[in-house]
Amino acid sequence: MIKVQNLRKVYKVGGEKVVALDNISMHIPPGEFCCIVGTSGSGKSTLLNMLAGLEKPTKGKVSIAGKMVSKMTEKELAIFRQQNIGFIFQSYNLMPTLTAVENVAFPLMFKGIDKKIREKKARKMLKEMGLGDRLDHKPGELSGGQQQRVGIARAFVGKPKVIFADEPTGNLDSATTEQVMKMLLEISRANNITFVMVTHDPELAKMARRVITLKDGRIVSDTRDGISIIDEDLLLAQHDETETFTSENTEPDKNITKEKAEDTNDENA
């Protein structure tokens, strides 16, 4: 579903280069629940933003459902997000003037869905999440946990292919965090949605099947059901790579990469 190839992101801060991400390659298959974990400043948000097409990589490619997100224009991205992507924010980011139902229905409005239909869907979604008695409340009248559940409902209501979430439990207490996390796992499994979530909490990340750990902008571990998959995943990710990529790759861990790349090329030849 999501393929990342040799992603690199460099920020220029006052003439100095900050390498936020380097040499990131991965593959997240459809329906997988994936946690990106790491200490603060390790590049988790940067990676997620580039996966979701909110930022352009300095180098490398991101594709979702076969579409090259990293090459899209702003206009194309807006439509792509509308059709395929849901997003959950750490600080909820609900519209303060809209009720819970209207907030959940908000992305459906962008799709041009009729008010009656979209609000019916939103109501159903909110009821499923235990907010049946808060339908017409404004965000200001809801607790943090309730607001985030509205935010989650908003991400899921359109049944997108992929949902991204940046520290969705970051502003919640531990009891609520667990509740929300279980909810995320359950709904994405039930709807077979690919879910990519960023967290700094390794314990929380363990609840996911797939865990990618970042450190200083690099992947230091990538596990599925606790088993490292770094090699086979790279193989998958590099399946359609070009030679330019191989020659450009002069990083310390080039040995593995290069070998795999050459294998691939031989196969293709």
Add this chain to the structure above:
Amino acid sequence: MKISDLLRLSFDNLKRRKGRTFLTVLGVIIGTCSIVMMVSIGVALDKSYDDMLQNMGDLTLIEVYNWSGNSDVEPLTDEVIDGFMAIEDVRVATPLYQPRYFNSRLVSGNNDKYRSWGNIRGIKREALEVYGYELVEGRFPQKNDKDFTVVVGEFFAYNFENTRKKYPNNYIDAIPDENGVYPKPFVDVFEDEIKIQGYTYTENGETVVMEETLNIVGVIKQDESKGYETYSGIIMDIEDLIALEQEYMKKNDIRDENKGKKREYDQALVKVNDIDNVDAVIETIESYGYNTWSATSYRNEMKKQTQMIQLILGGLGSIAMLVSAISIANTMTMAIYERTKEIGVMKVLGCELKDIKNMFLAEAAAIGFLGGVVGLIICYGLSAVMNTVGASLMGGGDTAISIIPLWLALFGTGFSTFVGIISGYVPAVRAVKITALSAIRHD
């Protein structure tokens, strides 16, 4: 995104900032008011000029003279005047004949006791109707009517003096009583025999040298724009009038220096089918070398003047509109700064760029439209007050100081909406450029 949703979103946003929206709309109200009021004054001015011109003369009538003294320019003969008829949009052309040697009076009753001095106008019989005279009674003379068949002005009968009575009983005034009924004049133009007499002065006073009986078949409505003859004159076929003069000259042994030559007239009248074609006809006639006069020459001059005044007034009004445009732009820019995060969130949630742009444009347009409509309502009020106060100051009269025609009302609201959209454009484009990342960065 549906238009209905777009508009709802825009209105919700305007409602969120009621105070600021109100102030911005107020600016547009003032702008709209100043433009519409200024133009309305111009329109009223224009109309009062037009009303004035209506009384100055028939706007579709051209008087033609030959003042050139240039031998290349043919005198105004019958052929030349008939030639004017061939010009496009000319309905009729007729010579106008004022007798040079003809002292005449009108008499009626026993021993000619009722007398009058009628103003006689000679034009072609077939031109009468086309010329625009309106009948009050009777009919127009026809081709096969006998000689001296005429129409007379509306108050022709009241011009007769009863020579047997003393002032003030010798005249009956054409003044209606409180029921609007006119008094009965001394003579009845249709029933009584009315004669025209030519006379000369001798030692014994006035001596009648000739006499003809008039066949009055119609009375025409008084019309200041046409001339005094519509009040109390006689409108006679030009050939009849010339025949009368010829006879008079013969009786008095006055030599006719034009005898045998083609008849030349001092003046011709040309009637055009529409006001808008008058200028073109004048141009054609003047290109032949003749001189013209028409009430439209004043009209054009005045139109130019009022247009100038309207432009100046409108320009003054536009300054206020410019200020309000700046205020709309400012409000929208502020709104965008405030809502940067919100716009980012909308983008992340899949709102298309054009919808974001349209949302802001709709907000700006709504401010403009609202200001325009409210402004216009105020304008109608102001206009009514000005006209009432103005009328009482100028001692009655129905000349309005400010007129708001439909086109101005439509223009006023249309323009304010347009200004809103224009002012909102740059902020809207700016909103589109806000990155989706702002949703996260502005935490």
